[in-house]
Amino acid sequence: MERKKYVVIMAAGSGTRMGSDLPKQFIEIGGKAILRRTIEAFVKACPGITVVTVLPEVHMGYWRDYCIKSNFICPQIIVKGGITRFHSVRNALSKVPDGALVAVHDGVRPFVTPELIRKMYERAAHVQALIPVLPCVDTMKMLEKKKDAEGNPFLDEIPGAHVDRELLYGAQTPQIFHSEILSEAYSRAYDTAFTDDASVVSAHGKKLSFVIGERLNIKITTQENLVPSKAILEVIGKN
Ligand code: C5P
Numbered sequence: 627m628e629r630k631k632y633v634v635i636m637a638a639g640s641g642t643r644m645g646s647d648l649p650k651q652f653i654e655i656g657g658k659a660i661l662r663r664t665i666e667a668f669v670k671a672c673p674g675i676t677v678v679t680v681l682p683e684v685h686m687g688y689w690r691d692y693c694i695k696s697n698f699i700c701p702q703i704i705v706k707g708g709i710t711r712f713h714s715v716r717n718a719l720s721k722v723p724d725g726a727l728v729a730v731h732d733g734v735r736p737f738v739t740p741e742l743i744r745k746m747y748e749r750a751a752h753v754q755a756l757i758p759v760l761p762c763v764d765t766m767k768m769l770e771k772k773k774d775a776e777g778n779p780f781l782d783e784i785p786g787a788h789v790d791r792e793l794l795y796g797a798q799t800p801q802i803f804h805s806e807i808l809s810e811a812y813s814r815a816y817d818t819a820f821t822d823d824a825s826v827v828s829a830h831g832k833k834l835s836f837v838i839g840e841r842l843n844i845k846i847t848t849q850e851n852l853v854p855s856k857a858i859l860e861v862i863g864k865n
Contacts, residue, residue, distance in 0.1 A: 629727040631747055632805065633668045636731030637661050638680045640709020649685065650846055652692070653734040654861045660846055661689070662698050665735035668729070669700060672747060678703045678721050679733070680714045703851045712820050716812045724806035727751060730823045731786040731800035734846040736798060737858050741825035742840055750802035754832050757801050758839030762794035786813045797822055798839040807832055 637651040651661040656714075658666075668675055670683045681689055686704055693700070696800070701723050707714040715730055722728050727750050731738065750756040768787035773779055801823045808823065811830035820826045825833055842858050846850060 629725060629751060629804070630723075631672050632678060632726050632728040633675055633703075633800070634680065634715065634722070634724045634728060634730045635661070635665055635668075635676045635733045636680050636711060636714060636730065636799075638682050638714045638717075639711070640682060641736075649682065652685065652688065653727045653852070655736075655852065657856050659696070660736050660855075661690060662693075662696070662731045664731065664733050665700055665702070665729045667736065667738050667740055668731070668743060671743035676703065677701065678718045680707050680718045682707050691817070708817065712812075712816050712826070715823060719805075719809050719812055722805050722809070724809065726805040727802060727810055729800040729802045730804040730808075732845055733845075735799060735843050736846070736860060737840075738843045739840060739854075740807075742837075742843070743800060746800060746802050746837060749835075749837065750804075753835040754807050755769075755801065755803045755824060755827045757834050758798045758843070759795035759836050760798065760841065762791050762796060764791075765841050766791060778790055783811055791797050795836075797824055798845075799823075799844055803827060 640649055652659050665677055665679070677700060678706055681704060683706045686706070689704070705718045707719060708717050720859065727747055766789040768784045768789055769781040770784055771779060772782045803823065808827060811827045811832065814826065814830060817829070820840065828834055842862065844854065846852065846855055
């Protein structure tokens with residue numbers, strides 16, 4: 627039987643790096659909130675998908691009002707975020723049954739294309755965990771944070787440390803899982819090494835599969851990211 631599709635949209639970050647009072651997921655680009663654009667990509671790709679939106683508790687009312695005022699009619703299960711991204715995902719998974727396909731996606735990655743989403747759900751039906759990655763284009767350095775005699779911080783080389791760029795890939799979202807595997811993995815104790823869902827599932831001993839992601843699927847983290855965001859909207863066609 628075909629697995630039902632769920633998406634957990636992670637939007638419970640406080641967005642302090644953006645330097646604004648309004649968390650970045652609620653900022654509008656091209657007249658629509660970033661979070662709305664993100665949710666719309668999934669609904670467009672998979673009509674009938676169940677959307678679980680994870681929000682900071684203090685912004686739940688704000689988002690409900692925004693959806694009404696901006697005529698954004700999309701059924702969403704709204705869940706309260708946790709202290710870290712890990713705890714937010716865990717809260718959301720309480721709303722996702724076993725036997726489904728669940729994508730976990732950053733609410734601040736609005737430019738993921740419906741084509742990639744569709745392709746990934748198709749492939750994810752046949753593997754335990756599917757992760758979009760991009761080959762690393764920068765030369766990577768392994769450095770140590772140190773302090774000089776006056777206590778000023780500086781970066782120093784780790785002698786002999788070499789990173790082969792050919793082996794390095796950056797992980798993006800959406801990451802798609804068989805829901806019972808993701809829920810099982812999230813029953814583990816939190817570890818600071820869990821920076822994405824793939825790392826939680828991998829620590830739980832499950833096999834990861836990979837697809838090539840999209841360069842324009844950027845994570846809007848800082849104020850500077852808003853500038854290319856407007857250009858990306860032009861490229862992908864704003865609506
Ligand atoms: O902080 P970071 O950039 O890793 O956040 C990635 C995504 O996880 C963002 O969409 C953010 O809103 C979300 N997040 C969350 N709950 C937290 C922290 C981050 O849903 N406690």
